[in-house]
Each structure stands twice: as C-alpha cells, then as structure tokens.
Amino acid sequence: MEYSSLITLREGDICKVARIQAGTTATRRLYEMGFNTGARVQVLKNDRGPIIVGLGGHKVALGRGLAEKMLVARAK
Amino acid sequence: MSMTIALAGNPNSGKTTLFNALTGSNQHVGNWPGVTVERKEGQTRYGNQVYRVVDLPGTYSLGAFSEDEVVAREFIVSGNPDVVINVVDATNIERNLYLTTQLLEMGTKVVVALNMVDEAESREIHVDEKALAQRLGVPVIRTVASRRKGIDELMEAAIAVARVPLNGHVQLSYGESIDKRIEVLKGFLQGGDFRYPSSWLALKLLEGDSYAKKFVFENSNLRDLEEFSRFWDEVAVHEEEFQLEIVDSRYKFVGDITKDVVRRPGVAVETTTDKVDRVLTHKYWGMPIFAAIMFAIFQLTFAVGQDLLGEWMAVAIDYVGGALEGFLVGVNAPAWLIDFIGNGIVAGVGAVVEFVPLIVILYLLMGLLEDSGYMARAAYVMDNTMRAVGLQGKTFISMIVGFGCNVPGVMATRTLENKKDRMIAILINPFMSCGAKIPIYLVFIAAFFPSYGGLVLFSVYALGVAVAFLMGKIFSKTLFKGETSHFIMELPPYRKPTLSNVVRNMWDNVSGFLARAGTIILAVVSLLWVLAVLPLGVEPYGSASILGRIGQFIAPIFEPAGFGTWQAAVGLFSGIAAKEAVVATLGMVYAGVEAGTELVAAIREVFTPLTAVSFMVMTLLYTPCAATLGTIKKETGSAKWTLFSAFYSFGIAWVLSVLVFQVGRVLGFS
Numbered sequence: 043m044e045y046s047s048l049i050t051l052r053e054g055d056i057c058k059v060a061r062i063q064a065g066t067t068a069t070r071r072l073y074e075m076g077f078n079t080g081a082r083v084q085v086l087k088n089d090r091g092p093i094i095v096g097l098g099g100h101k102v103a104l105g106r107g108l109a110e111k112m113l114v115a116r117a118k
Numbered sequence: 119m120s121m122t123i124a125l126a127g128n129p130n131s132g133k134t135t136l137f138n139a140l141t142g143s144n145q146h147v148g149n150w151p152g153v154t155v156e157r158k159e160g161q162t163r164y165g166n167q168v169y170r171v172v173d174l175p176g177t178y179s180l181g182a183f184s185e186d187e188v189v190a191r192e193f194i195v196s197g198n199p200d201v202v203i204n205v206v207d208a209t210n211i212e213r214n215l216y217l218t219t220q221l222l223e224m225g226t227k228v229v230v231a232l233n234m235v236d237e238a239e240s241r242e243i244h245v246d247e248k249a250l251a252q253r254l255g256v257p258v259i260r261t262v263a264s265r266r267k268g269i270d271e272l273m274e275a276a277i278a279v280a281r282v283p284l285n286g287h288v289q290l291s292y293g294e295s296i297d298k299r300i301e302v303l304k305g306f307l308q309g310g311d312f313r314y315p316s317s318w319l320a321l322k323l324l325e326g327d328s329y330a331k332k333f334v335f336e337n338s339n340l341r342d343l344e345e346f347s348r349f350w351d352e353v354a355v356h357e358e359e360f361q362l363e364i365v366d367s368r369y370k371f372v373g374d375i376t377k378d379v380v381r382r383p384g385v386a387v388e389t390t391t392d393k394v395d396r397v398l399t400h401k402y403w404g405m406p407i408f409a410a411i412m413f414a415i416f417q418l419t420f421a422v423g424q425d426l427l428g429e430w431m432a433v434a435i436d437y438v439g440g441a442l443e444g445f446l447v448g449v450n451a452p453a454w455l456i457d458f459i460g461n462g463i464v465a466g467v468g469a470v471v472e473f474v475p476l477i478v479i480l481y482l483l484m485g486l487l488e489d490s491g492y493m494a495r496a497a498y499v500m501d502n503t504m505r506a507v508g509l510q511g512k513t514f515i516s517m518i519v520g521f522g523c524n525v526p527g528v529m530a531t532r533t534l535e536n537k538k539d540r541m542i543a544i545l546i547n548p549f550m551s552c553g554a555k556i557p558i559y560l561v562f563i564a565a566f567f568p569s570y571g572g573l574v575l576f577s578v579y580a581l582g583v584a585v586a587f588l589m590g591k592i593f594s595k596t597l598f599k600g601e602t603s604h605f606i607m608e609l610p611p612y613r614k615p616t617l618s619n620v621v622r623n624m625w626d627n628v629s630g631f632l633a634r635a636g637t638i639i640l641a642v643v644s645l646l647w648v649l650a651v652l653p654l655g656v657e658p659y660g661s662a663s664i665l666g667r668i669g670q671f672i673a674p675i676f677e678p679a680g681f682g683t684w685q686a687a688v689g690l691f692s693g694i695a696a697k698e699a700v701v702a703t704l705g706m707v708y709a710g711v712e713a714g715t716e717l718v719a720a721i722r723e724v725f726t727p728l729t730a731v732s733f734m735v736m737t738l739l740y741t742p743c744a745a746t747l748g749t750i751k752k753e754t755g756s757a758k759w760t761l762f763s764a765f766y767s768f769g770i771a772w773v774l775s776v777l778v779f780q781v782g783r784v785l786g787f788s
Contacts, residue, residue, distance in 0.1 A: 066358060067183065068604055073365045074179040075606070076213040081369070086392075089401045091502040092511075092605045099243070100210045101395075103498050105605035 048104075048112040049093065051085045057114035058082055064111045072112070075102060083114065121280055122170045122198070123162075126190060126221065127205035128214050129176035130491075130610040132233040134158075136205055136263040137173040138622055140273075147626045155189045164273040172199065178213070180220045182329035184535055191329075194226055195314055200280040201227045203272065205263075208238035208245055209611070211380060215372040218254065222288045224318055229275045230258040231268070237611070242383040253375045255288045264616045292321075292367040296360060299324055299353065306346050310338045325364050326357045391611040395495070404499040411492075412518055415483045419476060419522055424553060427475030435468040454651075457658075462647035463640075465702065470636045473523070473698060476553050477631055480522035481624040489615035494607055501605050507587040508594030510534075510602055513543045517586065520550030521579075524746040525635050526627065527552075528753055536603035542593045544750055545763055548742035549586040551579050554697035558737050561701055562730040565721040574734075582738050585770065634752075635745035642695035642744050646703065659706040665691075666707075679736060679772065680729035680779035690736065696743050728787045732779040739771035 045060050059081045062069045076097045077083070087094040092103040104112075127133040137145070141160030150157045158173035174193055175186035182188055194202060204221055206214040221228050232247050251258040257275040261268030291297055303320035312319060312334070322330035340346045353360070398407060439460055446456045487493050493515060501511030512533050520527025527547045534540040559578060563571045594602065649665040656662040661670060661684055668691060669684035676682045676690075685707040692703035701717070708720035725733065741764045742750070751760040 064604070066361075068606070070181070070183065070361060070365070071178075071606060073362060074181070074216060075608070076216075076369075078369045079362070079366050087395075087399060091401075092498060092607075094395075094399065094498075094609065098210065098212050099241075100213065100611070101391075101609040103494075103605060103607045103609055105501070108604040108606065 045113040045115055047110050048114050049106055049109040051088065051114070053085055053088055055085045056082065056117050058117050059112065060115050061113045062111060063113065064108055068108060077112065082117065120168055120170050121200040121277070122172060123276055124193060124197070124199035124202045125171065125173045125205060126194065126202050126217065127176060128178055128207060128217060130608065131176065131205045131207040131214060132263045133176055133205040134173065135616055135619055136231060136233065136261070137171060138619055139263050139266050139269055140171050147630070150189045155185050164277070177217070179217060182327050188329060194224060201229060201276045203229050203231050203276055205231045205233050208232050208235045209241060209243060211245065212369065212372050212376055215376070216368055219290065219368045219371055222254065223290065223321060225315055227279050228256045229272065229279050230254065230256055231261045231272050232258050233261045233263050235260045236262045241389065244381040246379050249379045250375065253379065290367060290371050292364050296324060296363060302349060306340060312337060324353065324360050326361050389611065394612055395609070398495050399498055408496050408499045416521065418483060419480045420553065423476035423479035424556070428472050431472045431475060432468070435464065435471055439464040439468070457651065458647065462644045465643055465647065467640060470632070470639050473554060474628065474632070477523055477526070478624060478628055480519070481526065481627045482620060484519060485620040485623050486615045489613070489620050491610045491612045494609045497607060498609065505602065508591045508602060509542065510539055511605060513539060516543050516547060517550050520547045520552065522553055524548050524550065524552050524742055525631060525749045528746060528749045531753065538598040538600050539603055541754065541759065542590055542598055544753060545593065546586040546590050548746060548763065548767055549582045549589070549739060551582045551738050552697060554743070555737055557701045558697070559734055561704070561718060561721060562734055564718045565725065566727045566730045578734055578738055581735065585739060634748060638745045638748055639696040639698070643699050646692050646695055646699060650706070675772070678780065679732045679775040681725065681733050683724065685724070686733065690740065693737065694741050694744060696745065700737070728779060728782045731782070732775040735778050736771050736775040739767060739774060741768045
C-alpha cells in the first residue's frame with residue numbers, strides 16, 4: 043500500500059489516515075480529534091501556512107510540520 | 119437536597135449556550151482549585167425544583183493530557199454529579215461521540231443532548247435519535263440550545279436518569295489482545311480500595327494515562343508484586359500501540375453506530391462557511407482583511423469606549439466627587455478627610471471606572487468575533503508570520519487583546535496549551551501599549567508634537583510590537599528553548615453570534631476585571647495619595663512628601679535618559695500602581711492640577727522634544743501596572759516569573775530610553 047505524506051496532497055484530494063509519526067502527545071491529540079486510523083480526510087487548502095482539511099463534517103487546520111508527519115493512503 | 123447536573127462536551131458544541139439557557143443570570147464564574155481552568159456553576163429551575171448546574175471545561179477527550187481534561191474527568195468521577203448532560207454537535211457527530219464513549223466507559227449516568235440539529239438539517243445531515251439512544255443505551259434528546267429548543271425534554275430526561283440507579287454500562291471491545299490484558303489488570307486491581315471502578319482503571323492504565331498510573335502506584339503496593347512487575351514491563355513495551363488501538367476501537371464503536379443512525383448527502387454540500395473561508399483565509403488577502411478587522415475593533419474600542427463613554431464616566435465621577443465633597447464640607451468634616459475622599463478614594467475609583475467602558479466594548483467585540491468563529495481564522499492567518507519570530511498564531515490573539523488592557527491580554531493566553539508558548543506570550547504582553555497609557559502619550563504630544571499626533575502614536579505602538587516580537591524570539595531561543603507546539607486548531611463553522619452569550623461572557627469578564635484589577639488600582643492609588651501628603655504638614659505632592667522623597671531617591675536612574683527629575687520619577691513610580699495614575703500624578707507634582715492646559719504648559723517647560731520621546735519610550739516599555747502583575751502571578755502561579763516580568767521590562771525600557779536620548783543628543787536633537 044502506497045502511503046504519502048499529507049502535505050504532498052493537493053486541494054480537493056481525499057485520503058485515509060494510515061499512521062502518524064509525531065511525538066506521543068501530538069499524535070494522541072490528533073487521534074482524538076478525529077485523525078485516527080482509517081479516518082477520511084479531504085484537503086481543503088494547501089498553499090501557504092497551516093494546511094486546512096475537512097474531516098467528517100468539520101475543518102481542522104494543521105501546521106505544515108505536523109502534516110508532513112501524517113501518512114495517508116489516497117482514496118476516492 | 120438539590121441535584122447536581124454536569125455539562126460535558128467538545129469545545130464549540132454549544133455547551134456554554136446550553137448552560138446559559140439553563141441558568142440565565144444565576145451563574146457564577148470562578149476557578150477550579152489549584153488550576154487556572156475556569157469553573158462555571160449556576161442554578162436552574164425546572165418544575166418546582168432548583169438544580170445545580172456545573173459547566174465542565176470543553177474537551178475533545180477525557181484523558182489526562184491537559185488541565186481541562188483532568189478537571190472535567192475528576193469532577194465526573196469524584197464530584198458525584200447526579201447526571202451528566204453530554205452536549206453533542208450533530209454536525210460533527212463522530213468526533214463528538216468519542217467523548218460519549220468515554221463517559222460510557224466510566225459508567226456515568228448520561229443523557230445526550232443532540233445539539234445544533236437545525237444546522238445539521240440544513241446540511242442534509244439526518245440523525246435518528248431514537249436509534250442512536252438505543253445503540254448507546256442512554257437517552258438522546260434533540261436540542262437547539264441557541265433557540266432554547268428541547269430544553270424541557272432534556273431536563274425531564276436528565277432528572278429521570280438521575281433517579282434511576284445505574285444498571286451497568288455498555289462494554290466496548292478494544293480488540294482481543296487489549297481485552298485480555300484488561301481482565302488480567304482487573305484481577306490485580308480487585309484487591310485494592312480505589313475509588314474508581316477497576317475495569318475503568320485497568321483501561322486507563324493500558325492507555326498510559328499518567329494520572330491513573332500515578333494514582334494506582336501511590337495507593338497500592340502493586341509495584342512490589344513480582345508478577346505484576348513482569349506484566350507491567352511487558353505492557354510498557356506496547357504502550358503507544360495500545361493507546362492508538364484503544365482510540366481506534368472507540369471510533370470504530372462510534373462509526374458502527376453512525377453508519378446506521380446518521381444519513382448524509384452523498385457529496386458534502388459546500389457550506390457558506392467554506393465560501394467565506396475562501397476569502398478570509400486566502401493566501402494573500404487573509405492578512406490584510408485581518409488587519410482591517412483589528413483596526414476597526416481598535417478604533418471602535420477607543421472611540422466609543424474611551425473617548426465617548428469614558429468621558430461620560432469621567433463627568434459622572436466628577437459630579438459624584440463634587441457632591442460628596444460638598445456634603446462633607448457641609449457637615450464640617452476635617453480637611454484631611456475631605457482630601458482623602460476627594461483625591462484619594464474618588465480619584466482611585468475614578469481611575470478604574472473611567473476605564474470600564476473601554477473594557478466593556480473590547481470584550482463585547484472580541485466576544486462577537488469569538489462566538490462567530492472568526493477568531494480561529496485570525497490565529498490561522500497570523501500563524502506563519504508569528505512562527506518567524508518564535509511565536510504562533512494563537513499568541514497574536516492575546517496581543518491584540520493586550521492593546522486594550524494587559525489584564526485580559528494576559529488571561530487570553532490561556533488558549534495556548536503549550537507551557538513555553540504561554541509563558542512567552544505572558545511575558546511579552548505588557549509591551550502591547552494598553553489603553554491606560556494613551557492619556558500619557560497625549561499630554562506629551564500636545565506639548566511637543568501637536569500636528570503629528572497620529573504618527574507619534576503609531577510609532578509608539580509599532581515600537582511596542584517590535585520589542586514584543588524581538589523578545590519573543592529571544593525567549594524562544596534562550597529561556598524557553600524547545601519546540602513551539604504544532605498548530606492544531608479546529609475551525610468551527612461560522613455561526614451567528616448568540617448575543618446573550620456574548621453579553622453574559624462580557625459581563626463575567628468585566629466583573630472579574632473590576633474585582634481583581636479594580637481593587638488593586640483603588641488600593642494603590644489611595645496609597646499614593648497617602649504617600650503624597652505625609653508627613654503631615656508638608657506641601658501635598660511636594661518634594662518633601664514621602665512620595666517626593668521616593669522620587670528624589672530614584673530620580674538619578676533616569677538621568678541618562680534625560681529626565682532625571684524627582685517629578686518625572688514620581689510620575690513613573692505612580693505608573694506601577696496604575697498607568698491611569700501617571701497623568702494625574704504628573705499634573706499634581708508639576709502644576710498642582712490633575713490635567714489640562716496647565717499640565718501641558720508645565721511639561722513644555724520641563725521637558726524637551728527629545729526627552730519627551732525618551733519618556734514615552736520608557737512609559738511604553740517599563741514595568742507593568744500592579745493589576746497586570748497580579749494577573750501574571752495568578753496565571754503563572756509563580757512569584758519568580760512575576761518579578762522577572764517587572765524587572766526585565768524595566769531593564770529593556772531603561773536601555774531603550776537611554777539609547778534614544780543619548781543617540782538623539784549625538785545627532786544634534788535636543
């Protein structure tokens with residue numbers, strides 16, 4: 043299964059969370075906010091500054107460094 | 119014996135709106151003991167009974183990761199609420215139900231308030247609440263808290279659940295390997311006398327919950343048991359893995375339910391929020407728009423709050439002061455009493471009261487922005503720029519508030535969860551020139567730069583921001599080395615602000631300000647008066663008074679900055695009490711009046727354009743007022759950092775104002 047880093051996706055792309063490689067606290071926090079394994083994420087904005095994604099009906103902004111550490115599988 | 123109802127739920131779920139709808143004005147805001155987390159409690163009436171309602175901090179989870187979570191969890195487990203109303207945002211249901219599963223794990227008596235159903239419907243999200251209730255095993259009531267819909271049914275359900283004894287809770291499966299270990303741990307824990315259910319403790323231990331670990335090991339000898347140690351060491355190896363598996367299991371539990379119970383449109387409807395965000399978080403336009411909005415807030419706050427309403431308050435105070443004096447003269451009160459009441463107490467009260475309209479408007483406007491959901495975007499837009507100076511987006515919000523007053527500015531740093539970010543934000547906040555300093559600048563502007571007022575003010579503010587950024591950068595590389603936290607922020611949908619919410623919030627904050635800052639300012643200004651008139655018989659505010667002597671003692675420090683006179687020293691000294699007091703004090707020591715053209719004329723005689731500038735630089739940057747220092751102490755819980763703030767800011771102010779004066783002299787200015 044091909045995993046990419048969330049930061050490499052473009053606006054409109056949809057993916058599913060595979061693994062997060064950040065520190066324990068950040069990973070846990072992200073998980074509990076809805077970025078758990080298999081969660082469906084849509085990239086809404088990825089140009090400058092934190093990336094904005096849509097996640098099951100709400101929007102979350104993530105710092106680019108963090109988005110780099112989130113591995114996802116592209117989806118439809 | 120009144121029942122206690124606790125409200126739990128995610129941030130932005132409408133929990134506070136529900137709390138306000140239930141308790142109206144019967145609420146009280148305080149602090150949970152030992153932490154800076156706000157505690158809101160109130161009373162609501164239903165039928166013929168009065169019930170106690172406690173609004174727990176909004177959290178995404180009930181782990182042990184932040185003070186908010188620990189406080190919320192602790193209250194549910196040990197505070198013995200009779201029932202917990204879990205407010206769930208219907209438009210965001212999976213994430214909200216995550217907390218619900220944790221409540222079920224705890225075996226709490228729960229009623230779910232399925233809130234914001236109107237918004238869900240408009241997005242074509244339909245939730246079958248009866249099916250949901252059946253799957254969760256708890257009542258689910260549809261509500262629209264902002265329009266007070268469903269409140270009665272909610273109370274009915276809550277009261278009914280509170281009365282029925284607990285009949286066992288829903289058991290989740292966390293996967294075979296974890297379930298097995300939970301059973302083993304339960305076995306170990308069975309013997310002990312903990313106040314939490316052992317199955318829950320077992321789960322928490324496997325989750326690596328730091329609070330649970332500490333609790334169990336402090337209250338038992340399990341560590342000494344060899345069998346347990348072996349088991350525990352093995353678990354430790356898998357700790358991270360288990361943590362994530364447990365979170366996944368909860369979401370699976372939720373997902374399995376919502377799959378059946380929630381109907382959504384095939385393609386997500388592009389909401390108004392999305393359309394608005396295209397503009398407000400735009401790569402290029404986002405910042406200028408934010409700047410414009412902040413400028414508008416600024417203008418409104420000062421134009422309406424200070425110039426308009428502040429003036430009215432000043433007139434009112436004068437009137438009251440005059441009437442009081444007249445009365446005292448009429449009853450032949452001693453001269454010193456009249457003076458004390460007039461120039462001590464009334465002046466002190468006046469200093470605070472004149473400032474209140476500004477604070478009111480500031481909190482109202484900030485509250486509107488917050489409630490509408492825009493604040494999250496503001497933090498987002500500023501994040502990039504802030505990172506360049508070692509800060510982050512949320513820090514900027516506290517800085518903006520600081521421009522009104524540093525007391526709420528420092529308190530606004532609560533949104534920064536990372537300790538490093540928070541400390542830095544607190545330490546640089548006083549460089550945001552607060553509203554109380556404006557009259558000081560205005561006097562010097564009137565004396566020396568009458569046609570350049572706007573430019574001078576802007577330069578002063580800009581200098582403050584520059585110093586704040588510089589110190590932020592320095593702190594983040596030295597004293598508070600370490601990672602600035604990653605930016606993780608939810609961007610809630612834009613909502614029409616609930617006016618009653620905003621007003622109530624403003625009122626809570628203003629009364630808090632009055633209680634804390636107000637009392638400090640009043641006490642200190644009265645003290646200043648005492649120092650100015652003692653020892654008895656000297657000329658009040660003269661060089662022989664205690665105040666005058668203090669001024670003479672410290673004046674030499676200001677020589678290199680060009681204003682080494684005891685009067686200037688006294689003025690600055692009084693500013694540590696309250697910045698509002700500086701102009702009045704300068705007036706009294708220079709001109710025998712509190713303000714007005716005589717003061718301006720006196721300033722023109724005693725200062726020069728150059729020393730006026732260096733004095734303004736000193737005023738901008740030096741030690742924050744007592745109220746701010748008090749707030750810093752409260753928010754950091756540390757006397758050390760409070761003193762640090764007081765001294766380092768004086769140090770910076772001194773260096774810069776001396777620099778300005780000396781360099782200016784070299785360049786030929788006077």
